[in-house]
Amino acid sequence: MIENTKYTNKYNFAFIDEATKKEIRRKLLKAVAIPGHQVPYSSPEMPISRGWGTGGLHITLAVIGREDVFKIIDQGSDASVNACNLREFVNRMTGCKTTFDTTEATLIQTRHRITEEELTEKQIIVFQVPLPEPLRMVERYEYKTLQMHAEADYAKMYVSLYESYVRHGAIMEGAGYPVMVNGRYVMSPSPIPRWDIPNLNQAKTLFLFGAGREKRLYAVPPYTDVEPLEFEDVNFEIEDFSNSGCYKTGYKKAFLDEIYADDGGRKFVISDSNFLDKKMERQETRQYSNKYIDQLQAYDL
Amino acid sequence: MQPELHYNTVFDAQQHFRLLLDSMSRPGKINTFPSSNILPPAGLNQAAALTGFALLNADTNYHITVQNSTDIADYLLVNTAAQQVDIAVADYIFLPENHDGRGLHEARVGTPVYPEDSATLIAAAQVISAVAMTDSLKITMNGPGVNGEATVWVKGINPDLLNYLKEQNSEYPLGIDLIITDGQNNVLCLPRSNRFTYTQTN
Numbered sequence A: 001m002i003e004n005t006k007y008t009n010k011y012n013f014a015f016i017d018e019a020t021k022k023e024i025r026r027k028l029l030k031a032v033a034i035p036g037h038q039v040p041y042s043s044p045e046m047p048i049s050r051g052w053g054t055g056g057l058h059i060t061l062a063v064i065g066r067e068d069v070f071k072i073i074d075q076g077s078d079a080s081v082n083a084c085n086l087r088e089f090v091n092r093m094t095g096c097k098t099t100f101d102t103t104e105a106t107l108i109q110t111r112h113r114i115t116e117e118e119l120t121e122k123q124i125i126v127f128q129v130p131l132p133e134p135l136r137m138v139e140r141y142e143y144k145t146l147q148m149h150a151e152a153d154y155a156k157m158y159v160s161l162y163e164s165y166v167r168h169g170a171i172m173e174g175a176g177y178p179v180m181v182n183g184r185y186v187m188s189p190s191p192i193p194r195w196d197i198p199n200l201n202q203a204k205t206l207f208l209f210g211a212g213r214e215k216r217l218y219a220v221p222p223y224t225d226v227e228p229l230e231f232e233d234v235n236f237e238i239e240d241f242s243n244s245g246c247y248k249t250g251y252k253k254a255f256l257d258e259i260y261a262d263d264g265g266r267k268f269v270i271s272d273s274n275f276l277d278k279k280m281e282r283q284e285t286r287q288y289s290n291k292y293i294d295q296l297q298a299y300d301l
Numbered sequence B: 001m002q003p004e005l006h007y008n009t010v011f012d013a014q015q016h017f018r019l020l021l022d023s024m025s026r027p028g029k030i031n032t033f034p035s036s037n038i039l040p041p042a043g044l045n046q047a048a049a050l051t052g053f054a055l056l057n058a059d060t061n062y063h064i065t066v067q068n069s070t071d072i073a074d075y076l077l078v079n080t081a082a083q084q085v086d087i088a089v090a091d092y093i094f095l096p097e098n099h100d101g102r103g104l105h106e107a108r109v110g111t112p113v114y115p116e117d118s119a120t121l122i123a124a125a126q127v128i129s130a131v132a133m134t135d136s137l138k139i140t141m142n143g144p145g146v147n148g149e150a151t152v153w154v155k156g157i158n159p160d161l162l163n164y165l166k167e168q169n170s171e172y173p174l175g176i177d178l179i180i181t182d183g184q185n186n187v188l189c190l191p192r193s194n195r196f197t198y199t200q201t202n
Helices: A018-033 A054-063 A081-094 A142-150 A155-168 A194-200 A273-280 A291-298 B011-025 B046-055 B070-080 B159-171
Strands: A069-074 A107-111 A124-128 A179-181 A185-187 A206-211 A216-220 A226-228 A256-260 A266-270 B061-064 B092-095 B120-124 B127-129 B137-142 B150-155 B177-181 B186-190 B195-200
Touching: A018 A054, A018 A206, A018 A216, A018 B011, A018 B046, A018 B177, A054 A081, A054 A107, A054 A124, A054 A206, A054 A216, A054 B011, A069 A081, A081 A107, A194 A226, A194 A291, A206 B011, A266 A273, B011 B046, B011 B177, B011 B186, B046 B070, B046 B092, B046 B120, B046 B177, B046 B186, B061 B070, B127 B186, B137 B159, B159 B195
Parallel strands: A069 A107, A107 A124, A124 A206, B061 B092, B092 B120, B120 B177
Antiparallel strands: A179 A185, A179 A226, A206 A216, A256 A266, B127 B150, B137 B150, B137 B195, B177 B186
16 A cells, blocks of 8 residues: 555644755855855744744754754753743654753754854754844944945944943943954854854854844854954953852853842852753863963963 | 656755755865765766755756756756756856856856855766875865865866856855766865865876
C-alpha cells in the first residue's frame, strides 16, 4: 500500500513553507556576502507577533535541519519565558534535540546576549533584533538612512556619540553599541551589552541577525573586523564588575545581572545561566578572551 | 521530462543550503555535497544542479550562458519552476567550464541602496582542490570569513572570469557573488567582500 506521508503532519517541517524558506535563504547568502548590510526580507507571519523574536525565528527555521541541536537564550537565560516558548515551538515543528549546554548546541538563537563561553566554527548564532537601524536615533526617515548607508556617511552617528560624551562625560550607549563591520557598514549588534561587543570581532562563528518587525536581516561572517565606534582620545569600554562579583560563585570575569532585593539591597549574579550552572558545578569552561577582558584581568579579578 | 525522484525538496534543500551558507561565510573552505542520484543533463554538473534546486523557485529566475541550453532549462523548470530570463535581469547565472566572462557585463550588480539586488554566478569547474595542482589557478583569498589567508587550486576556471569579477566588485558593496562547483560535488564560494589574487601554476 502506498502510504500518504505528505499530509500526516499539519505543518511543513520547521513551520515555514518551502517557498518562503528559500526566499530567506537567498537573502541570507547575500547578507553574508555584504557583511553588516541590512537586507529586506518577507518576514512571514508566525504564531507569535512580530517583534517578539520572529526575526530570529525566521532565520532559525530557514537554516535548521533534523540533525541540529538547538539552544535558545533570552538575556543569557535558558529559562525565561521568551526562550522557553520559542524552544518548545522549534522543537515541536522540527523534532530537533534541544539543549541548555552551550558547547553541545549547533544552532543557538539569542535575545540580547552572546554566550559567555566561546562559540566554535561549527556553531551558528542567530540574534533577535528589535531595531536593526543604528542610524535611527540620529535620522528618523528610512529613505535617508538608506542613503546614508549607501554613501557610508556616518558623520551624524559620530556627532551623536560626541554629544553624548560632552553632556555626560562618557559615551552613554549601554546596550546595542554601534559597530563598524568590515570597515564599511555601521551596524546595530542588537541590544547586547558592551561586554559582548568585542566578541563579535574576528570570531570563529557565523553571526546572523533577524529583525522580524522591521523586516530586515543581516550577517557578520566569521573572521570579520567588527570595531565599536570610538574616538582617538575617548575609547570604547566594557562594563567593569571588579567591585561586584557574582553572589553565588564570587566570579567577576563575566557579564553580571543586577538583582534588587525587597529591602532595597542589591546583588549580582552571572547572566549566562548555563555558564553559571557550569561554574557552580565547577565544570571546565572556555570563555571568550579579548583585550578588554584581559585589561580587567590586569586588575586581578 | 519528469521531476527528479531522488531529491527531497525539504531536507536535501536544507542540507545543501547549509553547505552553501558555510561556503559563502568561509571563502576558501571547500564543502562537498553528499552524493546524490539525480541525473542533470549534459552541461550542468550535479553540484550546480543541487545549488539550483536549493535556491531556485518560481519567485526567482536564472540565465544559462551555454549554447543550446534548452535541456538544462527544461530540467530546471520541471524541478524548480524557475524560468530562464535575459542575463540583464537574472538572479542566478549558470556558467560552463572555462567561461571567459564575455557578455556578463550586463549582469546586475545591485544599486548603492540595495547592493544585494545583484546576480549570483554559478560557475562550473573541472576540479576544486585544497592541495596544490599543476596546470590550475591558484587562488589566494583574504577578507571577511577567511582566517588570515586561504589558498585553493581550481582547474577549469578562466582567469578572465576572475578579472571580470574583480572589476565588477571594485565598487564594493556593488558586485557579484560567485559559486564555483566541480565534477566531484565540491563547492567553493567567492563573495564580493573577498579580496583575492590568483596565479597560474604550471
